[in-house]
Every structure is written in structure tokens, then in C-alpha cells.
Amino acid sequence: MDFQVWDFPGHLDYFDPAFDVDNIFEEIGALIWVIDAQDEYLEAIMRLNTTILNLQHSYPNINVEVFVHKVDGLSEDYKGDTFRDIIQRVQDELSDHGYENAPVSFYQTSIYDHSIFEAFSKVIQKLIPQLPTLEALLNSLCSTCHIEKAYLFDIMSKIYIATDTSPTDIGSYEICSDYIDVVIDVSEIYGWDRPAENGRTEIQETGNNDAESLITMERKGNNYLYLREINKYLALICLMGDDSPAEKKAVIDYNVGVFQAALKQVFPRAEREVIVPVTSPS
Amino acid sequence: MNTGKRQKQRKVLLMGKSGAGKSSMRSIVFSNYVAKDVRRLGATIDVEHSNIKFMGNLMLNLWDCGGQDGFVENYLTHQRAHVFGSVAVLIFVFDIESREFQADVISYSNIIRALEECSPTAKVFVLIHKMDLVQARLRVQLFEERTEYIRTASEGFRDSVEFFPTSIWDQSLYKAWTQIIYFLIPNARSIEGLLQQLAEVIDARELILYERTTCLMVTHVTRGLETNNPFTDRFERISSILKTHKQSMAKHTGIPAGSANFAEMQIKTGRFMFFITRLTENTNLAASIPPSEQVFNAARVNILLVRPKFAELDIASKPRPGIQQA
Numbered sequence: 001m002d003f004q005v006w007d008f009p010g011h012l013d014y015f016d017p018a019f020d021v022d023n024i025f026e027e028i029g030a031l032i033w034v035i036d037a038q039d040e041y042l043e044a045i046m047r048l049n050t051t052i053l054n055l056q057h058s059y060p061n062i063n064v065e066v067f068v069h070k071v072d073g074l075s076e077d078y079k080g081d082t083f084r085d086i087i088q089r090v091q092d093e094l095s096d097h098g099y100e101n102a103p104v105s106f107y108q109t110s111i112y113d114h115s116i117f118e119a120f121s122k123v124i125q126k127l128i129p130q131l132p133t134l135e136a137l138l139n140s141l142c143s144t145c146h147i148e149k150a151y152l153f154d155i156m157s158k159i160y161i162a163t164d165t166s167p168t169d170i171g172s173y174e175i176c177s178d179y180i181d182v183v184i185d186v187s188e189i190y191g192w193d194r195p196a197e198n199g200r201t202e203i204q205e206t207g208n209n210d211a212e213s214l215i216t217m218e219r220k221g222n223n224y225l226y227l228r229e230i231n232k233y234l235a236l237i238c239l240m241g242d243d244s245p246a247e248k249k250a251v252i253d254y255n256v257g258v259f260q261a262a263l264k265q266v267f268p269r270a271e272r273e274v275i276v277p278v279t280s281p282s
Numbered sequence: 283m284n285t286g287k288r289q290k291q292r293k294v295l296l297m298g299k300s301g302a303g304k305s306s307m308r309s310i311v312f313s314n315y316v317a318k319d320v321r322r323l324g325a326t327i328d329v330e331h332s333n334i335k336f337m338g339n340l341m342l343n344l345w346d347c348g349g350q351d352g353f354v355e356n357y358l359t360h361q362r363a364h365v366f367g368s369v370a371v372l373i374f375v376f377d378i379e380s381r382e383f384q385a386d387v388i389s390y391s392n393i394i395r396a397l398e399e400c401s402p403t404a405k406v407f408v409l410i411h412k413m414d415l416v417q418a419r420l421r422v423q424l425f426e427e428r429t430e431y432i433r434t435a436s437e438g439f440r441d442s443v444e445f446f447p448t449s450i451w452d453q454s455l456y457k458a459w460t461q462i463i464y465f466l467i468p469n470a471r472s473i474e475g476l477l478q479q480l481a482e483v484i485d486a487r488e489l490i491l492y493e494r495t496t497c498l499m500v501t502h503v504t505r506g507l508e509t510n511n512p513f514t515d516r517f518e519r520i521s522s523i524l525k526t527h528k529q530s531m532a533k534h535t536g537i538p539a540g541s542a543n544f545a546e547m548q549i550k551t552g553r554f555m556f557f558i559t560r561l562t563e564n565t566n567l568a569a570s571i572p573p574s575e576q577v578f579n580a581a582r583v584n585i586l587l588v589r590p591k592f593a594e595l596d597i598a599s600k601p602r603p604g605i606q607q608a
């Protein structure tokens with residue numbers, strides 16, 4: 001089989017952008033194609049080319065995102081060669097038809113590391129016209145609060161829709177993404193619908209409605225983590241530096257509040273609807 | 283019971299056929315392995331010992347006994363008294379996929395007889411392991427069939443032996459081990475009494491006391507509406523969540539998993555507040571409380587104040603004055 005229908009195996013299951021990232025971008029969509037890099041891909045590329053040409057004809061604005069998948073099984077050299085070969089073949093075909101500027105991008109992905117999340121994050125980020133604004137907001141948050149790295153995560157998919165512009169590394173992404181799991185799992189266990197406790201409903205009003213979480217590590221000098229739900233879909237997750245959180249907590253809370261308010265102006269409307277089909281014909 | 287500062291050593295035998303999954307379990311529960319790491323384990327040669335300190339005065343002395351025929355033969359003959367003497371608990375692991383179930387049961391019987399002879403008061407737990415390999419709809423039935431058959435081969439332990447279905451790929455592992463640990467804790471009742479008082483003072487919905495390295499629950503108290511929490515498997519889920527988090531922190535920060543401990547974790551939402559903090563040398567306390575900053579702050583202060591009481595429990599279990607509100 002040349003193409004795969006992406007089915008998000010096992011633990012990546014909840015990662016279906018068709019319903020998760022609804023509110024993130026405007027009416028633009030992207031088409032994600034998955035090519036099995038471990039298999040014969042010539043025919044797959046022919047089909048991909050046909051599709052891109054069709055799209056160029058009727059929907060020239062749709063981004064075509066090609067995931068060269070399962071690269072984990074290939075040697076470093078072979079991986080690079082395969083990747084370049086695929087890009088070359090697609091681009092030759094497009095320029096033959098005069099579409100050399102078609103919005104087609106390529107990513108190397110595998111489910112055995114976080115590359116697939118990274119690729120998805122980039123795909124999504126392209127569809128967010130406000131990205132530069134978000135980055136600027138995150139940068140300023142980081143510098144005021146001495147935050148090492150801040151991500152704006154889509155909670156359910158664990159794709160990040162923006163991060164500050166300091167260099168990203170796999171480790172910090174994975175810590176933050178695992179941390180979301182902890183918060184989601186605990187929230188599921190204790191956030192069940194309990195009937196109103198009679199006569200004691202007044203305590204409900206004090207807790208803030210957006211979930212907030214903090215982990216401090218035992219050893220001084222180690223990073224600690226901060227999470228704040230921004231709205232139903234988004235969470236801000238920060239990897240903090242060395243200073244004691246107790247002293248900084250108020251400062252962080254304040255600045256995150258400012259960030260949250262700014263974000264509301266960036267995304268004035270709460271609900272948006274865009275579908276990103278993840279397909280590939282078999 | 284146990285007065286004085288003497289440590290209580292409890293010998294635990296881990297036995298079963300070679301490849302049944304004994305060392306896999308041990309490495310995950312006690313040594314911070316993740317499930318996929320266990321493929322690297324080789325067969326255990328003879329016996330591997332490990333000591334785990336729980337709640338101060340409980341020292342778990344775990345004997346992981348290699349299951350190849352030659353070794354077992356040796357345990358039953360030359361080393362009989364050495365291996366089967368003064369055993370508190372025998373954990374026997376059956377591989378659900380084994381093609382020689384009859385032979386496994388015969389070997390189990392031999393071991394049971396040796397145990398009855400040398401440590402008649404021991405407790406036996408049987409784990410029917412690798413349940414993940416069985417189709418979900420067949421699991422309950424198969425487990426019950428095996429259980430019944432093994433029980434009849436349990437000699438003098440027939441009425442007291444307890445069975446658990448387990449797999450290293452889900453939280454069933456934690457469920458079984460939590461029960462085993464609970465059985466071994468000498469002063470579980472007094473700990474629970476103290477926890478119950480604490481829960482009332484701080485108005486907690488639930489308190490969970492767990493051991494820091496293994497993330498296994500020692501005990502818990504649940505109050506009021508929380509007793510209706512639909513997630514009845516939440517204790518083993520929490521063990522598993524915390525263990526996974528510990529491993530994630532270790533992996534990405536380069537701190538050894540053994541010391542990737544957090545000082546505190548807090549989660550605050552509109553529906554509940556939750557925090558975990560250290561209670562004694564070897565235990566952490568997880569508390570779920572109503573969503574109120576006031577309750578939250580008071581709870582943290584009160585827990586800080588009761589620490590010495592629990593530390594004392596670590597050492598001796600004599601009567602103590604109750605907990606007063608801060």
C-alpha cells in the first residue's frame with residue numbers, strides 16, 4: 001500500500017485536528033498527506049501530484065502538508081535522500097504545470113518520537129494569522145517572569161499553537177506535554193459531577209474556573225512547571241527557571257492575567273470552525 | 283504490636299515459572315522502569331534481593347527468585363529452610379499465556395507445600411499475569427477458571443489465598459501491589475485513624491498516603507460525597523499517573539528517576555483543588571479538597587503541623603493525642 005489513512009494509533013488517539021482545533025483558525029484549511037517512507041512511494045507521489053494539481057485549480061489557498069512518515073526505520077543517510085527525492089519529484093511535477101509557488105510543505109515524521117506533534121504544530125501555526133502577535137506576547141511574558149520556555153497548547157491534541165521565539169527542544173516540549181496529561185487525568189478523577197453539597201454551595205465561588213497547576217521540584221535549581229488554562233481549548237504551560245516559585249507566584253499570576261486579556265483581543269470570537277481533513281487515498 | 287524502634291523486616295518471596303514476568307513487575311514497581319524497558323531484562327539467576335523501606339518501620343525484603351527449573355529444584359531441596367523460612371508473603375506469578383498450565387500448577391503445589399512446612403502463617407497472593415494478551419471479553423472468565431483450579435492446589439492456604447489479574451501495561455499492576463503492601467503495613471489502622479482526623483480538620487474530600495519511590499498507596503480516607511466518586515480505580519490510576527510523571531521528569535531533566543521528586547504539586551480548578559506534598563521520609567500525601575483558596579491554605583498549614591505525628595508513627599505505635607486545628 002502506498003498511502004496510509006492516518007488513524008492515530010493507540011495513545012495518540014485524541015489527536016484528531018478535525019474537531020480539536022476548531023477554534024484556532026479561520027476559514028482556511030490544510031490537507032495533510034501521509035507517505036510511508038518505508039514503502040515504495042512512486043505511485044503514491046503520482047496520486048499526490050494529481051491531487052495537488054486539482055486543488056490548485058479550485059482551492060489554490062489550501063496548504064498541502066506532506067508527512068513523510070515512518071522515517072524512524074531508515075538510516076540517517078537514506079532518510080535524507082528519500083526526503084529530498086520525494087520533494088524533488090513533487091516540485092518537478094508542479095513546475096511542469098506552472099504551479100511552482102503552490103503552498104506545499106514537507107515534514108519527516110514518526111510516531112516513535114515527538115516529530116509528529118512538531119509537524120502538526122507547524123501545520124496548525126501556519127493557519128493562524130495571529131501567530132506573530134502570539135509570539136510577541138509570549139516573548140514578553142517570558143522576559144517579565146524569567147520563564148525559560150512558554151508554550152500555548154491545544155489541550156486535547158497537545159499540539160502547541162505558539163511558543164516564544166527562543167530555541168525549542170524536544171525535551172521541553174515533551175515535559176510540557178506529559179504534564180498536561182497529569183493535569184487532565186487528575187482533573188478527570190476529581191472533577192466528576194457531584195451533586196450540590198447542601199448548605200455549602202457558597203464555597204464554590206472562590207475557586208478560579210480556569211484550571212491552574214504548579215509543580216515545584218525537590219532539588220533547588222531544577223526547573224519547575226506552571227500551567228494555566230486560558231480557555232476551554234488552550235493552556236499556557238511554562239518551564240520556569242531557578243528562582244523560588246513562592247516569591248514569584250504573584251508576579252506570574254498577574255502577568256499571565258495580562259497575557260490572557262491580550263489573548264482575548266487577539267481571538268475576540270470564541271468559536272471558529274475549520275476542518276483539516278487528514279487523508280490519503282488508498 | 284511493634285513497640286520500640288526496631289525495624290520490622292518482612293520477607294516477600296516472588297516466584298513463578300521463568301518468563302512469567304516477575305522481574306518485569308519488580309523493576310517497574312520498585313526500580314522506575316517503564317513497561318517497554320523490561321524487554322531488556324535477562325532471566326534471573328538464582329535470587330535477586332531488594333530492600334524497600336516503607337513508612338519508616340516497615341522494611342520490605344523482596345526475594346525475586348529465578349524461575350528456571352534448576353533453580354526451583356534447588357530452592358525446594360538444599361535451600362529449603364533458607365528460602366521458605368520466616369516468609370511473610372509469597373507472591374506467585376502465573377503467565378496466562380503459558381502452554382503448560384498443568385505443569386505450572388504442579389510446580390506451584392510443590393512450592394506451597396514447602397511454604398506450609400517452613401512458614402505456615404505466611405500469606406499467599408497469586409497473580410495471573412500478562413492479562414493484556416487475552417482478548418478483553420474473555421478475561422474475566424479465563425481468570426475465574428484459572429483461579430478456581432489454582433485454589434484447589436493451594437493446600438493449607440486454600441481459603442486465604444488471594445488472586446489478582448495483572449499486566450505491566452495497565453494499572454492492574456498497581457492494584458495488586460497496593461493490596462499486597464496494605465497487607466504488610468504493620469500499623470495500617472493507626473495510620474488510617476490519624477489520616478481520618480487530619481481529613482476532618484482540613485475538610486478534605488479525600489486523602490491518599492503513598493510511598494514516594496514506588497508511588498504505591500499505603501492507605502486513603504474518603505469523606506462525604508467523594509465516596510460516590512465514579513472512578514473506583516482512581517487509587518491505582520493515581521499511582522500510575524504519578525509514576526509516569528516521575529519518569530518523564532527524569533528523562534528530560536537528566537535527574538535519576540530515583541530522585542526526580544517534586545516538592546509540591548498543586549492543581550486548582552473550579553470543581554476541586556488538589557495538592558501533593560511530602561508527609562514523612564518515605565511518604566507523600568495527596569489531598570483532594572473543595573475549591574476554596576481558604577480551605578487550600580489552611581490545609582497546607584495543618585499538614586505541615588501534623589508531620590511530626592506521622593513521623594512518630596514511623597517509629598512506634600503507642601497512643602497519641604489527637605490532631606488539633608491550627
Ligand SMILES: Nc1nc2c(ncn2[C@@H]2O[C@H](COP(=O)(O)OP(=O)(O)OP(=O)(O)O)[C@@H](O)[C@H]2O)c(=O)[nH]1
Nearest residue numbers: 300301302303304305306325326348349412449450
Ligand atoms: N504481554 C506482556 N508481557 C509481559 C508482561 N510482563 C512481563 N512480560 C514479558 O515477559 C518477559 C519475561 O519477563 P521477566 O520479568 O524477565 O520474567 P521472570 O519471571 O523474571 O523470569 P525468570 O527471571 O527467568 O524467572 C519479558 O520479556 C517481558 O517483556 C505483561 O504484563 N504483559
Ligand SMILES: Nc1nc2c(ncn2[C@@H]2O[C@H](COP(=O)(O)OP(=O)(O)O)[C@@H](O)[C@H]2O)c(=O)[nH]1
Nearest residue numbers: 004005006007009069070072073109110111112
Ligand atoms: N516504524 C514505524 N511504524 C509505524 C509508524 N506509524 C505507524 N506505524 C505502523 O504502521 C502500521 C500501519 O499503521 P496504521 O496507522 O494502522 O495505518 P493506516 O492503514 O494508514 O491507518 C502499524 O503496524 C503501525 O504500528 C512510524 O512512525 N514508524
Ligand SMILES: [Mg+2]
Nearest residue numbers: 304305325326
Ligand atoms: Mg526474573
